[in-house]
Amino acid sequence: MTATHVLYLHGFRSSPQSMKARLVAQHVAQRHPGVTWWCPQLPPSPREAMALVLQGIADWPRDAMAVIGSSLGGFYASHVAAVTGCRAVLLNPAVDPARDLARYIGEQTAWHDPQQHFYFQPEFIGELRALEVAPLPRAEQVYAVIAKGDEVLDWREMTARYPGACITLLEGGDHALSDFETAHLGPVMAFVDPA
Template identity: 60%
Template structure:
């Protein structure tokens, strides 16, 4: 795997580039790998719009030197883009069945890092997630690029068994305890950065 020169970070549902994990990774990349291109966009609530934004924003990136990190719903997107682009990905407590899991979240919600900001989750977005899940399921397993899934058994939002079953073909860091937000994220950063092979 060649060294990574372009790194994309994808936050989760109701999250933002201001998440603790995103800010910690951004700081480490800036300090230790200042020549690496870092992009952590605010993702639209619409999965279709989110994918369009990401594919347009990274259109000029060298995919052979690109890597993706994604958390929760962002982990689902990261796994999808990893297969589509053929580049490695780190998946942090990644959603496996987001259409099912988010079907009960229709309507308006406050953003985690700024409750004044509202996110509206439309019923159409569940259909958009279902389409992405179907596309992901039809991808050939032998085409999968390298992945590192960081999975916490203490995740209070997503089932760690589903995450493990989906991503056990790749590299897995299975954590006893912890939580959905990976509050002990610092412990796993060295392993994540080693996997990413940053330039």
């Protein structure tokens, strides 16, 4: 399988300006200019975010697309993989964002632009619950990079969530995967295998 279309989904309060998103975009542009690349700015509403994504990839070839998601984007990527059957790369994926984000209801600032504000609504918790999927049926098509040193999410929950997946479990690391460019970009793109 070679991917002709690659989707990147950023995390909570993040954006297409995230370090990992920019590195993957740069890699695709430089080495695989024929590949369709899309990293949308996701709205705060999980329902709206998934509607935007599914509409955007509606005509993508299911057997030649891949999704990469980080943190909350990893949760969304799991949903996309369940719906489409495509390959998925999950970078410290959120496992139970409905539980974890309940304490963030209220005014929030964007990570890459603190001038940008949004309101995380109470109903977004139910929208997250509605996007939960059972363990992915094609676990061999899932690659997860999980850091034991993640200061936001529990690595035990993350690894338990994806039985049968190919998992790189880091002894240290952090939630952002600060060493992404040097240690993980190559293996991630090899798994995605762009044409």
